[in-house]
Amino acid sequence: MAIVASAKLSRANGLVQKIAINRNKETWRRIAVAAPYLWLFVFFLAPFAIIFKISLADPIIAQPPFTPSFDEAGRLTTTFSNYSFLLTDKLYAITYLRSVLMALATTLLCLLLGFPMAYGIARSNSSTRAVLLMLIVLPFWISFLLRVYAWMGLLNNNGVINNLLLWIGVIEQPIPMMYTDFATSIGLMYSYLPFMILPLYASLERMDMDLIEAAQDLGASRTKAFWDITWPLARPGVIAGCLLVFIPAMGEYVIPYLLGGPESLFIGRVLFDEFFINRDWPLASAVAIILLVLLVFPIVLLQRYQARNQEAGS
Amino acid sequence: MKDFIRIRGISKTFGDFIAVNKVDLDIGKGELFSILGGSGCGKTTLLRMLAGFEVPTAGSIEIDGIDVTHMAPYDRPVNMMFQSYAIFPHMNVAKNIGYGLRKEGVAKAEIARRVDAMLELVQLVDFKTRKPDQLSGGQRQRVALARALIKRPKVLLLDEPLAALDKKLREHTQFELMNIQDELGITFVVVTHDQEEAMTLSSRIVVMDKGEFQQVGTPKEIYEFPANRFVADFIGTINTFEGIVTAADDETTSVYSDEAGETLIARGKQLFEVGQQVEIAVRPEKIFIDKERSTREGDICLEGVVDDLDILAIARCIGFALPQEK
Amino acid sequence: MKQQSRFILSILSFGYAFLYIPLASVVFFSFNASNLATVWGGFSTRWYGELFRNDQVLEALFLSVRIALTSATLATILGTMAGLVLARFGRFKGRTLFSGMITSPMVMPEVITGLSLLLLFITLQQITGWPGQRGFSTITIAHTTFSMAYVAVIVQSRLVSMDESLEEAAMDLGGRPLRVVFDITLPLIAPAMIAGWLLAFTLSLDDLVIASFVSGPGSTTLPMLIFSKVKLGVSPDINALASLIIVTVGLGVVLAWLFGRRRSSKAQ
Numbered sequence: 036m037a038i039v040a041s042a043k044l045s046r047a048n049g050l051v052q053k054i055a056i057n058r059n060k061e062t063w064r065r066i067a068v069a070a071p072y073l074w075l076f077v078f079f080l081a082p083f084a085i086i087f088k089i090s091l092a093d094p095i096i097a098q099p100p101f102t103p104s105f106d107e108a109g110r111l112t113t114t115f116s117n118y119s120f121l122l123t124d125k126l127y128a129i130t131y132l133r134s135v136l137m138a139l140a141t142t143l144l145c146l147l148l149g150f151p152m153a154y155g156i157a158r159s160n161s162s163t164r165a166v167l168l169m170l171i172v173l174p175f176w177i178s179f180l181l182r183v184y185a186w187m188g189l190l191n192n193n194g195v196i197n198n199l200l201l202w203i204g205v206i207e208q209p210i211p212m213m214y215t216d217f218a219t220s221i222g223l224m225y226s227y228l229p230f231m232i233l234p235l236y237a238s239l240e241r242m243d244m245d246l247i248e249a250a251q252d253l254g255a256s257r258t259k260a261f262w263d264i265t266w267p268l269a270r271p272g273v274i275a276g277c278l279l280v281f282i283p284a285m286g287e288y289v290i291p292y293l294l295g296g297p298e299s300l301f302i303g304r305v306l307f308d309e310f311f312i313n314r315d316w317p318l319a320s321a322v323a324i325i326l327l328v329l330l331v332f333p334i335v336l337l338q339r340y341q342a343r344n345q346e347a348g349s
Numbered sequence: 350m351k352d353f354i355r356i357r358g359i360s361k362t363f364g365d366f367i368a369v370n371k372v373d374l375d376i377g378k379g380e381l382f383s384i385l386g387g388s389g390c391g392k393t394t395l396l397r398m399l400a401g402f403e404v405p406t407a408g409s410i411e412i413d414g415i416d417v418t419h420m421a422p423y424d425r426p427v428n429m430m431f432q433s434y435a436i437f438p439h440m441n442v443a444k445n446i447g448y449g450l451r452k453e454g455v456a457k458a459e460i461a462r463r464v465d466a467m468l469e470l471v472q473l474v475d476f477k478t479r480k481p482d483q484l485s486g487g488q489r490q491r492v493a494l495a496r497a498l499i500k501r502p503k504v505l506l507l508d509e510p511l512a513a514l515d516k517k518l519r520e521h522t523q524f525e526l527m528n529i530q531d532e533l534g535i536t537f538v539v540v541t542h543d544q545e546e547a548m549t550l551s552s553r554i555v556v557m558d559k560g561e562f563q564q565v566g567t568p569k570e571i572y573e574f575p576a577n578r579f580v581a582d583f584i585g586t587i588n589t590f591e592g593i594v595t596a597a598d599d600e601t602t603s604v605y606s607d608e609a610g611e612t613l614i615a616r617g618k619q620l621f622e623v624g625q626q627v628e629i630a631v632r633p634e635k636i637f638i639d640k641e642r643s644t645r646e647g648d649i650c651l652e653g654v655v656d657d658l659d660i661l662a663i664a665r666c667i668g669f670a671l672p673q674e675k
Numbered sequence: 676m677k678q679q680s681r682f683i684l685s686i687l688s689f690g691y692a693f694l695y696i697p698l699a700s701v702v703f704f705s706f707n708a709s710n711l712a713t714v715w716g717g718f719s720t721r722w723y724g725e726l727f728r729n730d731q732v733l734e735a736l737f738l739s740v741r742i743a744l745t746s747a748t749l750a751t752i753l754g755t756m757a758g759l760v761l762a763r764f765g766r767f768k769g770r771t772l773f774s775g776m777i778t779s780p781m782v783m784p785e786v787i788t789g790l791s792l793l794l795l796f797i798t799l800q801q802i803t804g805w806p807g808q809r810g811f812s813t814i815t816i817a818h819t820t821f822s823m824a825y826v827a828v829i830v831q832s833r834l835v836s837m838d839e840s841l842e843e844a845a846m847d848l849g850g851r852p853l854r855v856v857f858d859i860t861l862p863l864i865a866p867a868m869i870a871g872w873l874l875a876f877t878l879s880l881d882d883l884v885i886a887s888f889v890s891g892p893g894s895t896t897l898p899m900l901i902f903s904k905v906k907l908g909v910s911p912d913i914n915a916l917a918s919l920i921i922v923t924v925g926l927g928v929v930l931a932w933l934f935g936r937r938r939s940s941k942a943q
Contacts, residue, residue, distance in 0.1 A: 063853045064764065071757035071823065072769070075776040078820040082791030085798050099797060148693070151686040155679055167687075169932045174694055177924050178881050180898050180905070181917040185697035188704060188909045193714060195700050228694065279782065286784020288884050293905060303786045307884075310790065320794070323787050330784070338778050402843055422846045435844035439862045448858075449848035500848065 083327070090117055090320035101317050117321035130300040131325070137216065137301070138284040141223040142277050145231040148224070149276065150269075153235035158244070168236070175229050183222050183293050190218050190294070214296025222290040227283065231276040238272030239265075271340055278337040282330055302326050353378035353536055354399070354504060359408035361394050368394040370560040371408070376553075381530050381537045383547040386557035387583075395557070396506050396540045400429045413503055423452070428502040432509040434493040436481040442492055443468070443477045449500040467495040470529065487518050494526075498533065507539045511546060523550060544584050548572065556580050578628070587630045594625045604629050609651055609671065638667065698921050705918035707911060722915035731900060732916065739880055739897040742811060746818035747875035753819065754826025754875075755868055759860070761827065762834035763842075778828065780821040789888030792817045796889060809891030817889045818879040825878065826871030833867035834860075873931075877924070 091113035092101040106112050121127045156167045174182060189195045190212040197209035212218055242265070250260040266273075288303035295301065302322065310319035354376040361369040369391040376382045384392040397403040399410060401422035409418045417425050428449070437445050443464050450460045468474045471491040481489065490510070497505055510526065511519045527550060530537050541547050547554050548568045556563040556571065556579075563583075564576035575581035581589075590613060592606030602621055605612045606629065613629050621627055637643075642650050657668030679687075705723070709716025726732060757777055780788065796806055796813050806813055841863070845855040861868075883898040890896065895903075904913055 067756045068760050068764065068767065068773075071753045071760070071777075071827070072773055074753055074820070074823070075773075075780075078792065078795065078816060079776055079780055079788075082795040085794045086787075086791050089794060099801070148686070148690055151683055152690040155683040155687045158679060158683070165936065167691075169928070170691060170694070173925060173928050174698070176877050176928050177698070177921050178898065178901075178917075180881070180883050180901055181701070181920060182697065184901075184905050184909070184913065184917060185701045187905070188700060188914070189697055191909060193711070194909075195704075198714065225693070225697070228690075282782045283784055286786050288786050289902070303784060306786045306790065316794075319790065323790050326784065327787060334779060334782055337782060338775065341778065342774075400843075400847060402846075422843070423849045423851055427847075429844070429847045431840040431844055433838050433840050435838060435840040437841060437845070437859060448845065448850075452849035452854065496844075496848065 086320045086323055089317055090324050091115065092317045094315045094317050099316065100314050117317050118325070120318070121321055121325060126300075127305070127322075130302055130305050131329070133300050134285055134302040135329070137220060137223065138281050138287075141220055141227065141284045142231075142281045144220065144224045145228050145280050146273065146277060149228055149231035149235055150273070153232045153239055153272075154265075156232070156236055157239040157242075171229050171232050171236075179226060180289060182226060183290055186218070186222050186225060187213070187293060190221070213294065214298070216295065216299070218294040218296075219291050219299060219301075222294040223284050223287060226290065227280040230279040230283075234275040234279065235269060235272040238269050238275075242268045271343065275337065275340045278333050278340070282333050282337065285330060286326060351375060351377045353380075353413060354538075355409075355411040357409050357411075359395070359398060359410065360406045361391075361398060361403055362406050367560050369398070369405075372560075372562050374555065374562070374565065376536065376538065378536055379534050380552045381527065381539070381550055383539045383541055383551035383554045384557060385541055385544060385547040385554050385583075387542060390557045391560040392540045392542075392557050393508060396429075396508055396538065399504070399538060400427055400506050401425050426503040427506060428497040428500055428504075429506040430493045430497045430508065430510055432512060434489045434513070436484075436489055436492055436496075438481050441478050441480055442473060442484070445481070445492055446496045446499055448496065453500065463499055467499050470498075470532075471495045486514055487522065490514060490522065494529070498529075498535070501533075502535065504536045504538060507537060509541055510539060512541075512543070519546075526550065548584070556583060558583075572632075575630070581630050586633055588633065588636070590629045590631070592627060592629055594621045594623050594627055597621050597623060602627075611649060611651055613649055614647075701914055702918040702921060705911070705914040707914070710911065722911045723919070725912055726915050726919070729912070731895075732897070735895050735897040735900040738811065738894060742814050742818060742896065743876045743879035746815045746822060746879045747872050749815070749819040750823040750826050750875040751868055751872045754823035754871055755830050755861075755864070757823065757827035758830025758834060758864075758867075759856070762831045763839075763860075777824050780824045781828070783821075785882075785884035786888075788817070788821060789885040792820070792885065793888040809889055810894030813889040813891070814886050814894070814896065817885050818875075818882060821885070822875035822878045825874050826868070829867050829871045829874070830864055833864050837863060 088104055089101055092104065093112075093114060093116070094100055095102055102112055104111065104113055152171075156164055156171070159167060187194070191197065192209045192211060192213065194213070196212070197206075200206045201209065246264050246268070247260050250264050251257070255263055286303045287301060288307055291299040291301040291304055306319050306322045306326070309315050309322060352375040354374070356372065356374040356376075358371050358373060359369055360367070360371050372395070384395060386392045394403060398405050401417070401420060401424075405418060409416055411417065412426060415426075417427075437448065440448070446467050447460045447464045450463060455463075464477075465474075468477060471494055473488060473491055473495070476484065476488060481492070484492065490513070494510075507526075511522055514522060523546065526537075539547070539550060541550075551568060553565065553567055554571055555565045558579055564571055564580045566574075571580060572584055575584060581587050590604075590606040590608045592604040592608070592613065594602060595605045595612060596603040597620060599620075600616060602615050603612050604615065604627055613631075615629055642652075651671060653671045655667060656670040659668075704715075706718050706720065707714075707716055708719035708721065757773075761774055761777065792813070793809075796809060800806060842855050842859050845859045846852065850858055881898065882896075883902050886896045887899055887902075890899065901913060901916065904910060
């Protein structure tokens with residue numbers, strides 16, 4: 036009798052304890068989820084709603100310089116005029132197109148240079164590989180602005196490259212390189228090359244080099260083995276790398292400003308100028324929303340690939 | 350106490366996958382009980398439910414009369430030795446072993462005393478201040494064992510305790526484990542895929558497949574009287590003959606097998622009806638080979654030709670072709 | 676080890692030359708005595724001297740460092756929580772949105788992040804009166820927001836590669852979940868947290884575009900100051916400043932790398 040009672044009692048105790056623990060456990064777990072969640076919600080997600088709201092307003096000379104969403108009578112005053120203007124105005128269409136093309140060209144150049152580099156790093160022996168990788172990552176830690184600045188010194192009319200060529204005697208007149216699309220794409224490529232090499236390296240390094248020998252053993256030529264084996268296996272890295280270059284390059288502001296000169300039309304610049312120089316907040320917001328719409332697909336794609344890469348890597 | 354651990358109707362499903370399907374089990378105090386099965390049979394899930402890392406979908410678990418089904422792992426009187434050993438890499442040997450007592454709030458001097466005693470037990474006194482990355486596989490295994498034993502758990506769970514060791518060390522460690530269990534009298538529940546290990550270690554075994562229990566019994570019972578074809582195949586090697594029951598009483602069953610070309614007589618409790626299609630299984634060590642036909646009473650003789658010879662480490666495996674197979 | 680083909684070797688040399696020649700040229704011309712930034716006029720360290728007498732530069736540097744220290748610390752706390760949640764909490768309501776919000780800020784073009792945060796701060800100010808003035812606090816918040824994503828990803832990948840049974844073992848031995856986080860998880864992910872903090876610190880020191888959006892009058896960070904000078908063209912004092920940064924950061928990275936390599940080889 037006594038034994039049964041005590042067993043029941045301890046069972047009841049266990050239950051009470053269990054409830055207390057679960058509550059205790061829930062509290063800190065909730066904090067761990069809620070703190071970053073709330074932060075990102077307020078400072079990352081919510082602002083998009085505000086941009087969208089302002090993109091539907093008209094600019095006025097006031098503080099803040101746009102019309103409220105509801106007038107005094109409480110009527111909705113939103114307008115799509117900014118969007119229709121952006122979509123019909125030729126200058127903006129050209130700007131978007133140019134940005135896409137420049138970003139695509141940059142991505143392609145990075146891939147052309149980055150793939151053989153990543154391949155070479157992945158195939159070198161482990162101690163050299165560590166040094167080579169560190170040298171790829173190192174510029175990433177050095178100020179982005181200063182790295183772009185370094186190219187100004189090289190590409191100027193009286194910059195290092197022109198001076199060198201003049202001194203050798205290859206050219207008589209300095210070649211104008213600064214403030215051209217060439218300069219912009221060099222700058223973009225220079226800044227984003229590491230973003231291409233690292234994911235490429237990750238997928239190439241995982242690849243078993245015996246596979247290529249096996250393919251050659253089975254009668255594939257070197258090029259055939261590359262296209263049959265190396266390229267398909269490196270594809271996740273290629274896609275991740277291309278997206279990591281393309282997405283930020285699309286919205287770039289500093290590089291086209293410093294290297295592309297005043298004529299260089301880039302979405303990022305247009306947005307900045309509309310906002311700060313023309314003080315047309317609604318139009319700048321609409322520019323941002325359209326840029327965002329253009330980038331939603333690549334961003335979602337990138338996240339899917341990164342999730343997959345992480346699974347494969349673990 | 351026969352039902353020190355009482356498992357009743359335990360199930361665990363992960364989405365559509367049924368890992369453990371409505372099993373009942375009693376384990377007695379001081380037993381060295383093994384859960385044996387292939388990978389994915391649900392043995393590890395069952396162990397993790399005993400430890401508290403998985404909450405059963407249905408059913409209940411009682412340990413020493415206390416329902417622990419929903420009790421958190423840190424409140425259970427149960428400790429576990431992990432397959433990977435899970436030695437904390439940032440703590441030295443003594444700190445690893447003493448971790449459980451520190452969480453219990455035991456006084457420092459007492460912890461030091463009990464850690465020393467444990468180091469003595471697992472013969473690691475000289476390694477007290479070593480970091481885990483300076484230990485061999487066998488030493489890591491002993492740290493994990495000491496760490497799990499120091500809280501004097503009612504039950505010690507061991508997940509593939511010997512799988513990470515090489516063959517030579519495994520046998521030695523096996524006997525060490527049995528000695529320690531004997532000395533401390535703690536109930537051990539071992540999960541293993543290695544039937545030999547289960548046969549030598551355990552007082553009793555459960556054979557699992559597809560989330561269900563195939564047979565529970567002592568190693569001898571399971572070996573001599575496998576409950577079904579799966580258990581017979583899984584434990585040891587076996588020769589099977591198909592046949593038809595020709596006569597049966599309480600003690601013996603006669604089976605005529607075309608394959609063997611003879612009537613085979615089996616002793617056993619199972620009762621079959623005359624005319625039933627059955628399989629008869631013979632362990633290889635019950636077969637004797639001679640050039641002359643045996644004349645001893647009760648011997649069943651089959652004639653055959655040697656067609657394959659494998660030399661194993663300690664025994665020879667002889668393949669026979671029976672005339673009927675040609 | 677295979678012999679690298681000549682093609683790969685030449686591409687590798689070209690690639691590394693492409694990455695490092697511009698930096699080397701900046702450092703080289705920082706010792707130029709001439710007023711013309713890229714025409715050699717003899718060796719001199721005069722531009723370094725002028726740099727240290729320039730109050731504007733020192734003030735901007737001080738502000739940038741203050742922001743970087745604060746935002747890196749905040750980002751490490753929040754990012755570690757987020758990484759822990761992603762790697763260890765399994766499924767919960769809103770997880771998809773959560774992981775999307777973690778990774779998106781990393782690839783979001785800076786002009787969009789900058790604009791959206793500025794508009795948020797202005798809206799908040801209209802409604803609540805805070806932030807009265809934009810500067811240190813608004814830049815710190817902005818930097819925390821995008822750098823916590825990097826910390827979260829680093830911490831998460833470290834946790835994914837870590838044996839989960841370590842934490843289970845601690846719990847099995849009587850450690851309550853929160854205790855286990857402090858006893859086992861945090862010490863083991865500390866290297867990832869340090870790497871994340873350093874990255875957040877650098878990203879903050881580096882940022883120009885977002886800071887330009889969310890800063891107010893009177894608060895100029897170092898990149899903003901450099902940008903306003905660089906807009907006018909290449910100048911020798913910026914060469915000197917750039918060289919100091921390049922050499923300091925470069926040495927720091929190389930030393931950290933050597934230290935990390937020695938530790939990991941010792942562990943083996």
